[in-house]
Amino acid sequence: MANSLVLLIFGLVMALGRFSSQAEAARAFFVFGDSLVDNGNNNYLATTARADSYPYGIDYPTRRPTGRFSNGLNIPDFISQRIGSEPLLPYLSPQLNGQRLLVGANFASAGIGILNDTGIQFINIIRMFRQLEYFQEYQRRVTALIGAQRTKQLVNGALVLITVGGNDFVNNYYLVPFSARSRQYNLPDYVKFLITEYRKILLRLYDLGARRVLVTGTGPLGCVPAELAMRSRNGECAADLQQAASLFNPQLVQMIRGINSQVGSDVFVAANTQLMSNDFISNPRAFGFVTSKIACCGQGPYNGLGLCTAASNLCPNRDVYAFWDPFHPSEKANGIIVQQILTGTTEYMYPMNLSTIMALDSRI
Ligand SMILES: *[C@@H]1O[C@H](CO)[C@@H](O)[C@H](O)[C@H]1NC(C)=O
Ligand SMILES: *[C@@H]1O[C@H](CO)[C@@H](O)[C@H](O)[C@H]1NC(C)=O
Numbered sequence: 001m002a003n004s005l006v007l008l009i010f011g012l013v014m015a016l017g018r019f020s021s022q023a024e025a026a027r028a029f030f031v032f033g034d035s036l037v038d039n040g041n042n043n044y045l046a047t048t049a050r051a052d053s054y055p056y057g058i059d060y061p062t063r064r065p066t067g068r069f070s071n072g073l074n075i076p077d078f079i080s081q082r083i084g085s086e087p088l089l090p091y092l093s094p095q096l097n098g099q100r101l102l103v104g105a106n107f108a109s110a111g112i113g114i115l116n117d118t119g120i121q122f123i124n125i126i127r128m129f130r131q132l133e134y135f136q137e138y139q140r141r142v143t144a145l146i147g148a149q150r151t152k153q154l155v156n157g158a159l160v161l162i163t164v165g166g167n168d169f170v171n172n173y174y175l176v177p178f179s180a181r182s183r184q185y186n187l188p189d190y191v192k193f194l195i196t197e198y199r200k201i202l203l204r205l206y207d208l209g210a211r212r213v214l215v216t217g218t219g220p221l222g223c224v225p226a227e228l229a230m231r232s233r234n235g236e237c238a239a240d241l242q243q244a245a246s247l248f249n250p251q252l253v254q255m256i257r258g259i260n261s262q263v264g265s266d267v268f269v270a271a272n273t274q275l276m277s278n279d280f281i282s283n284p285r286a287f288g289f290v291t292s293k294i295a296c297c298g299q300g301p302y303n304g305l306g307l308c309t310a311a312s313n314l315c316p317n318r319d320v321y322a323f324w325d326p327f328h329p330s331e332k333a334n335g336i337i338v339q340q341i342l343t344g345t346t347e348y349m350y351p352m353n354l355s356t357i358m359a360l361d362s363r364i
Contacts, residue, residue, distance in 0.1 A: 026085040027361070028104040028154050030210070031076045032131050033163035035110030035328065036219075039076060040067025041126060042110045044092040049111035049122040054310050055297055059318055059331055069110060071296065071318040072331030076106060076161060078338035079214075082354065083159060091134050101142050104158060107131040113168035114198045117181070121171070128164065132204055139208070155209035157361070162205070163273075165252075166218040168194055169244045170227075170327075187240075191247045195255050202259055202268060212357060214341065215256060216271040217249035219329075223281050225295040226326035229304025235293055237281075249274050253350055260351075269357065270350045276340045280322050280333060287336060292322035296330060 031037050035049065043052045043066075050067065051057075057065035059072035067090065068074045077087050088106040089096040096105060109126035111119035116127050126134070143151045173181045173190055185193060205213060221227065222241035231238035249272065256268045284292040296315040297308035306312075308325035315321055324330040329337065342354045352360075 026103070027083060028102065028158035029076070029080060029083060029085060029088060030104050030135065030158055030160045031088060031106040031108050031162075032128070032135075032160070032205070033108045033216075034112050034167050035069045035108075036166070036216075037074060037076050037106070037161060037163045038067065038069065038108040038110045039074070039088055039090045039106040041090040041092045041106065041108060043067040043090070045109070045126070046124045047111065047122045049109075049119070049125060051110070055308065055312075055314050058314075069325065069328040070331050070334060071324045073334060074331075075163070075216075075334050075338055076108075078335055079159070079161060079341070079354070082338065082342055083358065091138065097141075098145070101138070101145065102154065105138055107134050107138075108163070111167060111171065112164065113166075113172060114164055114194050114201065115168055115172060115181075118168045118172040121175075128201055132201070132208065135205075135208055152209060156211045158210070158212070159357075160205065160210045160213040161216070162202075162213060163216045164201075165194065165198065165248060166221055169218070169221055169241060169248075173244070174241060187244060188247060191244070191251060194248065195251045198252070199255050199259065202256075206259075206263060206267060211265075211267055212361065213268045214271055214354070215252065215268050216273045217252050218245045219273050219277045220281060221245045223277075223292075224327050225293060225298065225302040225304035225323050227304070228293055229301040229326070235302070245274055256350070266351055269352060269354075271341050272344075272348050272350070273337060275348055276337045276344070277329070277333070280336055284322055287322075288320065288332070289322045290320045294321070295323040295326050296321040297324060298326050302326075 042050045051069045052065045052067050060066055080087050085103055088104055091105045091107045111122035111125045112127050113119055119125055139151055173179055221244060222238035227238040227241055228235055253270045256270045259268055260266050280287040281292040293302050295303035296318050297312050299305055299312050303313055304326045318330050319332045321330050322333045340348045344353050
């Protein structure tokens with residue numbers, strides 16, 4: 001009896017301790033970018049780029065589609081877990097108001113790119129400049145709640161994630177043969193142009209108060225099931241898209257180094273998602289996958305053609321597939337990527353990983 005009372009009190013103290021330390025530790029989190037990180041903004045838009053029907057979300061805690069391009073959790077969800085906060089709401093969600101605003105917001109929109117003309121076929125999506133305008137609007141709303149000083153602290157102290165660039169190749173330069181952009185630029189010059197435009201976006205984020213920004217590169221664009229189905233003969237990764245990714249990613253790191261030295265601080269942190277994904281694409285079995293070529297949900301070769309819908313092939317165990325649909329990693333793969341973001345060496349995370357960031361920032 002006495003023992004169980006002691007245990008009960010001990011349990012309560014532990015629970016309260018965990019609660020208060022979580023409340024202290026949770027920093028705001030903001031997400032910008034494309035379908036790899038969209039938590040459901042496109043559900044509220046007239047666009048074909050959406051993931052709001054079965055079987056999307058089949059392994060999400062609610063077992064329902066949310067707008068995430070995953071069978072379950074996506075990259076921002078795993079990061080939210082790691083920083084001890086609840087999953088972010090999409091900025092367009094009517095539920096995002098009052099105190100919930102203080103947790104942060106997700107501004108990402110499937111289909112967008114660095115350039116305004118990327119993803120035009122998806123019609124009504126939130127392009128990068130608009131995501132940044134919404135971030136300003138968000139700050140005005142939070143200012144009305146807690147005042148300008150605390151809003152500035154919240155934004156400066158926040159963690160930010162931006163994932164964009166893949167669509168500028170897949171849904172622009174390589175969308176059709178002889179695309180407008182490919183007639184305008186050869187690939188190396190197009191990559192330089194993208195990097196110049198991306199730099200402006202990152203500097204704008206800095207102007208808007210972001211002080212810790214994880215910037216992911218593109219994944220191995222040529223190895224996704226969609227490209228294996230459309231551009232590959234024997235299941236090898238598509239060379240043109242692989243070349244695009246291997247030109248883009250190192251220049252992104254160079255650009256980030258430049259901005260950091262310009263602002264005099266390691267504000268921007270490059271996540272080498274190409275390397276992180278390559279690890280499980282080249283050696284799927286080491287990560288518990290049976291395949292990294294065939295999508296769990298889809299149709300045609302590699303399940304790589306068309307969209308993932310209720311009529312598609314669907315694998316019974318999503319955890320043994322690296323790709324959920326023709327373009328997007330499975331929940332399991334997203335977790336592996338975030339583990340590297342958290343603890344990866346400088347080859348994966350430059351100049352430091354998220355555990356180091358959290359240790360540094362908690363001392364301020
Ligand atoms: C994108 O479009 C917006 C609104 O029309 C414009 O303000 C912005 O400069 C454009 N960005 C680029 C890179 O062209
Ligand atoms: C990354 O995280 C690991 C484990 O937390 C740590 O030991 C390592 O030193 C970190 N590396 C960098 C470059 O921050």
